[in-house]
Amino acid sequence: MEDGKLTVRAVERALDIMLCFTDSSNLSLTEIAVRVSLHKSTVHRLLASLEGKGFVVRDFATDKYRLGFRIWELSANMTHSDDPAIILLPEMERLRDQLDETISLYVCDGLERVRIQAVESNQAIRRVAAIGARLPLYVGASSKILVAFAEPQVQEALMKAKNMPVGLERSVFLKQLADVLSQGYATSVEERELGAAAVAVPIFNQAHTLVASLAVSGPSNRLTLEKMKEHAPVLLEAARRMGKMVR
Amino acid sequence: MEDGKLTVRAVERALDIMLCFTDSSNLSLTEIAVRVSLHKSTVHRLLASLEGKGFVVRDFATDKYRLGFRIWELSANMTHSDDPAIILLPEMERLRDQLDETISLYVCDGLERVRIQAVESNQAIRRVAAIGARLPLYVGASSKILVAFAEPQVQEALMKAKNMPVGLERSVFLKQLADVLSQGYATSVEERELGAAAVAVPIFNQAHTLVASLAVSGPSNRLTLEKMKEHAPVLLEAARRMGKMVR
DNA sequence: TTTTCAGTTTCATTTGATGAAACCCTGTTA
DNA sequence: TAACAGGGTTTCATCAAATGAAACTGAAAA
Structure with missing residues (x-):
């Protein structure tokens, strides 16, 4: 490990995947894989985890992913520093x-x-x-x-x-x-x-x-x-x- | 592995941590650890990853965590199904x-x-x-x-x-x-x-x-x-x- | 002062994440 | 029609990386 940062790689990768959606709201598995420079299978597994918790959802028709209701739910409950x-x-x-x-x-x-x-x-x-x-x-x-x-x-x-x-x-x-x-x-x-x-x-x-x-x-x-x-x-x-x- | 679900445990745990904040907006490390039933050190590492990407932030004064601007940022860009x-x-x-x-x-x-x-x-x-x-x-x-x-x-x-x-x-x-x-x-x-x-x-x-x-x-x-x-x-x-x- | 408690770091253990490759579709080309 | 292409999905051997116990720190309480 020894990179100085005490973090969890898999989590950071999953979060990076979520951040992909700031640019475009609908992305396919391979599009995401390219953006985060990871293998399809890895991205697939990470997405499955995100999807399971509702952080991303997939459009049944196009098979593309987009952000899920959980994001919306969390943000609604945020007492966001309005500064x-x-x-x-x-x-x-x-x-x-x-x-x-x-x-x-x-x-x-x-x-x-x-x-x-x-x-x-x-x-x-x-x-x-x-x-x-x-x-x-x-x-x-x-x-x-x-x-x-x-x-x-x-x-x-x-x-x-x-x-x-x-x-x-x-x-x-x-x-x-x-x-x-x-x-x-x-x-x-x-x-x-x-x-x-x-x-x-x-x-x-x-x-x-x-x-x-x-x-x-x-x-x-x-x-x-x-x-x-x-x-x-x-x-x-x-x-x-x-x-x-x-x- | 063989639990039928092809997911990443570390990611699911990190997402569970985020979901803790639907109940209360400010939580300390140990409060979170209790809620998700994980060890302090594990939660600490997961939180470090979340914090690094801006998904949670910590209140300097109280050392408590709350959801970060990234959630807000993502939700702002969501084309949320308004159903x-x-x-x-x-x-x-x-x-x-x-x-x-x-x-x-x-x-x-x-x-x-x-x-x-x-x-x-x-x-x-x-x-x-x-x-x-x-x-x-x-x-x-x-x-x-x-x-x-x-x-x-x-x-x-x-x-x-x-x-x-x-x-x-x-x-x-x-x-x-x-x-x-x-x-x-x-x-x-x-x-x-x-x-x-x-x-x-x-x-x-x-x-x-x-x-x-x-x-x-x-x-x-x-x-x-x-x-x-x-x-x-x-x-x-x-x-x-x-x-x-x-x- | 000692005690306590929350947060942080270390580290040996080994789980479980990884990516190559194979597989499975469905739609397209020859 | 078969072969191909190009996406998503699953398998699996490998070992990097996540884990949690325990030690450590520092501040606040007794």
């Missing part, structure tokens, strides 16, 4: 691995935004993001998201506030917000910090209220406008999935 | 085992109710309940539930219908419905069938609309009024949990 910073971390890590850029999560707090969670890219040149950092709500992609999709009273409070930067015209700001609303995501290039760019999207909960802003950020020479356009749909899809996890 | 008859079956089986009486699930269909799911008690004398049976909406505990908590238009349609039994005064029926609404559950003793009694409660989905009626039924000499009063809170709690599972 998005905890809930969304694994999704953010996945996104970071996919895009290989720093991923941040912001919420509004008064007339500022707070970075409540962040996972950094592994690249040598990367956006470094401190969790807990407080930033202004006037500049940056996430600011636009948090303001554009906010309740009207939040927007008004912000407009009334005195600390609006001198260079920023109210009308320009409003135009930016309108653009964000229409395209569904926001970008920023060297707005707040030299050499930095970002794309941000809103995360809505099941009740369709704004929960947070999810952003990918990196050096502006790597995170070009084209790259940002590419990333936007990925971010939006991730945000959609994350929205299901928070309330 | 209550399938979803709620395991909960119904659990309830049957707890109360040792027949459990039925009814939905309204027009001016009738349909038993869309049932699990029978194991006792020799028991309520036999055929799945798919259609019953009138005038008598029986589940009828009262399905009518009392229904949308107003359903109630009106029922009142207008001509096939109301002769012996049943409209005013009496209305009084019954009011009682059901006030106490939250309905009972019936030998209303529809001689020697049979039942308690029924409503199942509401997350949107607080009536989905089905959940009933426990048995011989009236065993399912006495006192027993029914005892069962009611159990049923209500079960229905509350079931409501989270359907939409």
Whole structure:
């Protein structure tokens, strides 16, 4: 054994099988075997165990497997820590691995935004993001998201506030917000910090209220406008999935 | 091996551990070990595997385990068969085992109710309940539930219908419905069938609309009024949990 | 201080998980 | 029609890996 981790291999393999279903909801035995790099017979046995306990079920018609009612049952009984910073971390890590850029999560707090969670890219040149950092709500992609999709009273409070930067015209700001609303995501290039760019999207909960802003950020020479356009749909899809996890 | 089932013991044990959390959301290592009848060290290793994959997490303060975000994540991505008859079956089986009486699930269909799911008690004398049976909406505990908590238009349609039994005064029926609404559950003793009694409660989905009626039924000499009063809170709690599972 | 109790780690034992290969289907090609 | 292909299923010899007793740790209670 002696791998340092005191775990049970068979169990980890079974759990890996379950995790396959985050990508596609219906998988055949051999498809799963390929994904987890195990032999058919091994996967078959593990699936039999999962099926016996109701963690996966098989579609009689297609013989494909999908997640079982037990997952649903367990999740219904979960008193899930409703802290998005905890809930969304694994999704953010996945996104970071996919895009290989720093991923941040912001919420509004008064007339500022707070970075409540962040996972950094592994690249040598990367956006470094401190969790807990407080930033202004006037500049940056996430600011636009948090303001554009906010309740009207939040927007008004912000407009009334005195600390609006001198260079920023109210009308320009409003135009930016309108653009964000229409395209569904926001970008920023060297707005707040030299050499930095970002794309941000809103995360809505099941009740369709704004929960947070999810952003990918990196050096502006790597995170070009084209790259940002590419990333936007990925971010939006991730945000959609994350929205299901928070309330 | 030769037990007929081609399964992996370690995996089944790990899944049993997860199922412990349907009863209580926070459990210590030894509590779990007792529940699954395994040695501490075995449970510890299995939990380490589950924890490593995020299926359980431990509360730093209390050192107790609870279900992890992965469950939530998986369930969010599930395209769950929204058929209550399938979803709620395991909960119904659990309830049957707890109360040792027949459990039925009814939905309204027009001016009738349909038993869309049932699990029978194991006792020799028991309520036999055929799945798919259609019953009138005038008598029986589940009828009262399905009518009392229904949308107003359903109630009106029922009142207008001509096939109301002769012996049943409209005013009496209305009084019954009011009682059901006030106490939250309905009972019936030998209303529809001689020697049979039942308690029924409503199942509401997350949107607080009536989905089905959940009933426990048995011989009236065993399912006495006192027993029914005892069962009611159990049923209500079960229905509350079931409501989270359907939409 | 000692005791107790929960969690953790070690380790010898051997069970029981493993994967190659064979087998069984059902649908498809020759 | 037979041969083939491609999925799922079962068998089985092998030995890696899961097991549980016991020892260990550390913190809290007596």
